[in-house]
Amino acid sequence: MKHFITLLVENQPGVLARIVGLISGRGYNIETLNVGPTDDPTLSRMTMTVPGDDHVLEQVTKQLYKLVDVIEVTDLTARREDAQGRD
Amino acid sequence: MTTKTRTGADCVVEGLRQAGAEIVYGLPGGAVLDMFSKLYHAEDIQFVLARHEQGATHMADGYARATGKVGVCLVTSGPGATNAVTGLATAYMDGIPMVCISGQVPSHMIGNDAFQEADTTGITRAVTKHNYLVHRTDDLPRIIAEAFHIAASGKPGPVLIDIPKDVQRAETTATAPESVNLAGYRPVSGYDRDEVKLLADAINEAERPLLYTGGGVIAGGAAAELTALARKANLPVTTTLMGLGGFPETDPLSLKMLGMHGTVTANRAVGECDLLIAVGARFDDRVTGKISEFAPKAKKAHIDIDPSSINKSVSVDIPVCGHVKDILEELIDQVEPRERSTWNEHLDELKAQNPLAYDQSTDEVLPQYVIDMVYKVSGGEALIVTDVGQQQMWATHFFDYTRPRTFLSSGGLGTMGYGLPAAIGAQAAFPEKNVVVLAGDGGIQMCFQELVVAVEHGWNVNVIILNNGHLGMVRQWQEMFYDKEYSATVLKQRGRPANEKIPDSSRREFLPDFVMMAEAYGAVGLRVTKKDDVVPALEKAFSTKAPVVVECIVKEDENVYPMVPPGASLDEMICSMA
Numbered sequence: 001m002k003h004f005i006t007l008l009v010e011n012q013p014g015v016l017a018r019i020v021g022l023i024s025g026r027g028y029n030i031e032t033l034n035v036g037p038t039d040d041p042t043l044s045r046m047t048m049t050v051p052g053d054d055h056v057l058e059q060v061t062k063q064l065y066k067l068v069d070v071i072e073v074t075d076l077t078a079r080r081e082d083a084q085g086r087d
Numbered sequence: 088m089t090t091k092t093r094t095g096a097d098c099v100v101e102g103l104r105q106a107g108a109e110i111v112y113g114l115p116g117g118a119v120l121d122m123f124s125k126l127y128h129a130e131d132i133q134f135v136l137a138r139h140e141q142g143a144t145h146m147a148d149g150y151a152r153a154t155g156k157v158g159v160c161l162v163t164s165g166p167g168a169t170n171a172v173t174g175l176a177t178a179y180m181d182g183i184p185m186v187c188i189s190g191q192v193p194s195h196m197i198g199n200d201a202f203q204e205a206d207t208t209g210i211t212r213a214v215t216k217h218n219y220l221v222h223r224t225d226d227l228p229r230i231i232a233e234a235f236h237i238a239a240s241g242k243p244g245p246v247l248i249d250i251p252k253d254v255q256r257a258e259t260t261a262t263a264p265e266s267v268n269l270a271g272y273r274p275v276s277g278y279d280r281d282e283v284k285l286l287a288d289a290i291n292e293a294e295r296p297l298l299y300t301g302g303g304v305i306a307g308g309a310a311a312e313l314t315a316l317a318r319k320a321n322l323p324v325t326t327t328l329m330g331l332g333g334f335p336e337t338d339p340l341s342l343k344m345l346g347m348h349g350t351v352t353a354n355r356a357v358g359e360c361d362l363l364i365a366v367g368a369r370f371d372d373r374v375t376g377k378i379s380e381f382a383p384k385a386k387k388a389h390i391d392i393d394p395s396s397i398n399k400s401v402s403v404d405i406p407v408c409g410h411v412k413d414i415l416e417e418l419i420d421q422v423e424p425r426e427r428s429t430w431n432e433h434l435d436e437l438k439a440q441n442p443l444a445y446d447q448s449t450d451e452v453l454p455q456y457v458i459d460m461v462y463k464v465s466g467g468e469a470l471i472v473t474d475v476g477q478q479q480m481w482a483t484h485f486f487d488y489t490r491p492r493t494f495l496s497s498g499g500l501g502t503m504g505y506g507l508p509a510a511i512g513a514q515a516a517f518p519e520k521n522v523v524v525l526a527g528d529g530g531i532q533m534c535f536q537e538l539v540v541a542v543e544h545g546w547n548v549n550v551i552i553l554n555n556g557h558l559g560m561v562r563q564w565q566e567m568f569y570d571k572e573y574s575a576t577v578l579k580q581r582g583r584p585a586n587e588k589i590p591d592s593s594r595r596e597f598l599p600d601f602v603m604m605a606e607a608y609g610a611v612g613l614r615v616t617k618k619d620d621v622v623p624a625l626e627k628a629f630s631t632k633a634p635v636v637v638e639c640i641v642k643e644d645e646n647v648y649p650m651v652p653p654g655a656s657l658d659e660m661i662c663s664m665a
Contacts, residue, residue, distance in 0.1 A: 010271060014208060014220065021212055062395035068217040068237060071271040 001077070002031070003050050003057045007064065008072035011037070011044040015069045019046065022063055028052045043071065090262055095224040095255040096121040099188065100129050102231030105263060106186075108159045110515055112137055112146040116163020117203060118190030121255040126161075135515055135540060140167050142508040142537040144174020148183050149472065149509030152495045154516045155308070157184040157238050164190045165203030168249070169210065173502060175245045176214035180499025181329060182306055184243035186234050187215075191251040194222065207249045216244030217272075221254050228263040236267040241274030242393040243306055275392055278409025280417075286364070286388050286405045287421035290320060293362035293386075295430045298322050299345065299374075302329030302498070303367015303391060303411050305491045310334065312415035313366065320422040323434055325353035327368050328483060331494040336487035342434060343443075346374040347651045348480040351441035352434055354649070354657040357382050365389045367411045370400040371499070380656035390414050441662075443484040445645075452618050454478065454553040454641040459485040461523060461551060464625040469521040469549075470513060472496070474506035474530035476560040478553050480647045482525050504533025507550060511537055514546040521549065521629055528554040528578055528597070535604065541634040542609040549628045550610075550636045552601055555643040563646045567661070568653075579643075597640065605636035615639045 137143035147158030345353035363385040388405035445455035556579030605612030628635040
């Protein structure tokens with residue numbers, strides 16, 4: 001199952017390493033990753049796709065939320081399925 | 088308002104003061120000299136010079152566990168920081184508040200493979216709650232305030248601040264903010280009243296409820312509330328290793344510890360209960376055994392401050408996220424007094440049928456006997472600090488802990504070498520207390536050098552070494568699960584396996600000579616080889632106004648029972664090798 005996770009994070013050195021380390025440390029591969037600025041120059045937006053089972057990804061999401069540099073975590077997977085269901 | 092200009096190193100001392108730090112444990116080096124030259128003049132902050140950075144971190148950890156305050160350590164760059172990693176990981180696994188400040192090579196040298204350079208924030212990322220590499224001196228006052236806030240709030244943990252030498256030397260007028268405000272860090276406050284109501288209803292309906300409580304009760308200062316709740320509704324209590332002291336084990340409702348080396352009663356109660364209430368515990372594998380067969384008949388509730396801890400290993404029916412103390416207070420109001428005599432009488436019977444016991448009739452010195460005597464001679468009033476292994480487990484069996492912060496032990500990481508330095512850190516906070524280290528002949532050698540710190544400060548740490556000539560717990564696993572092939576677990580000088588190629592000689596059987604080692608460090612050394620000498624040696628140790636090392640030569644092949652084999656369910660306890 002592919003998960004689409006989007007994060008709002010502090011725009012600081014080391015934040016990307018922290019997030020990637022947390023995911024790769026649990027043996028999960030990041031398939032795609034996009035990082036870009038937001039209107040607020042102190043924050044960045046990250047979007048990534050991570051294949052993995054739901055239970056583990058729920059745990060990864062909770063752990064990501066625990067990171068001090070992470071302000072917001074959303075798993076878009078469910079929303080995307082809803083949207084596809086309506087097509 | 089004009090703010091005084093001062094250096095980054097000044098800001099560190101100022102930040103420590105503002106955070107209320109009384110003691111800093113550490114070791115200097117080139118990259119932290121600026122901070123040390125400021126600490127030299129800070130007479131209100133005691134500096135404790137460890138002899139190895141691992142020791143310094145365990146001291147800060149022991150201080151934190153004994154006092155509930157944030158432990159502070161200060162180490163240099165490169166090897167100083169890498170030596171601190173084990174101590175950080177130990178604190179991280181057990182949720183212990185700590186701030187570790189490390190020096191770093193000057194900013195312009197970072198990434199150049201400079202002398203004593205290591206990527207400290209990279210290395211410690213996975214073993215800290217948060218870490219910082221400070222780029223600007225202007226940020227330093229804020230970062231120090233944030234570090235102490237993060238370390239102590241929510242589920243506590245260690246925070247590392249890596250400060251390059253030029254940042255320590257540069258000047259700033261910046262000050263710490265009035266209050267810490269971090270957009271991405273909002274520890275849980277409050278709790279869901281509906282969930283608490285659900286849990287109270289479940290408790291009121293349960294015939295066979297069981298409280299399973301962990302380190303969160305101690306970290307959250309909720310021991311009194313837990314005790315009141317258990318007594319009001321007659322809820323039996325079993326604790327994890329980290330939870331010892333959170334509920335008085337002398338209370339008839341106590342089932343003592345559960346899990347791999349838990350009591351038969353506690354593990355049976357888990358299997359039979361209809362409601363399991365986890366309080367500040369995290370369903371660790373050493374507690375649950377085979378997870379799919381853990382508390383199979385029970386509705387499960389989980390009270391915890393850490394949302395990521397809930398539903399991590401076990402999916403629960405009633406999650407309640409928030410401060411354990413607040414939630415327990417509310418529960419006390421909502422639960423109804425009930426006798427539950429059938430359930431509690433059944434558990435009392437199990438206790439009577441399955442006591443924690445050892446052979447009292449033998450003339451040999453059993454390690455269990457020594458630990459039992461430590462409890463009796465100390466009157467149960469000592470602050471017990473264990474190393475890791477068999478003595479750690481026996482210390483849970485033959486002591487009854489009645490108050491929080493009287494049993495300090497490395498639970499999650501299982502760090503051998505932890506005991507002695509952690510005891511010194513705790514003794515620094517409570518110089519008058521009887522602090523007793525229980526260690527094996529293996530673990531004690533991992534940080535033995537810190538003994539000199541106790542000697543020079545006049546801290547009367549009592550170190551009880553149970554010398555069975557083996558790495559005892561690993562030997563036990565080899566006996567039980569690896570065909571009695573004692574590979575690399577024999578420490579004595581005879582009976583070593585062939586692959587170690589150790590020539591026979593007339594060396595003494597046990598090396599090193601711990602009595603001579605104690606004396607070499609300026610401590611008192613005593614050796615016990617006979618059962619009758621155990622109590623007099625302990626009495627002498629506890630009444631001596633100096634650090635004392637008591638080396639007890641004990642029976643070498645005693646095992647810790649009960650034992651749940653790794654990966655088995657709690658029902659599959661082994662109670663003896665017969």
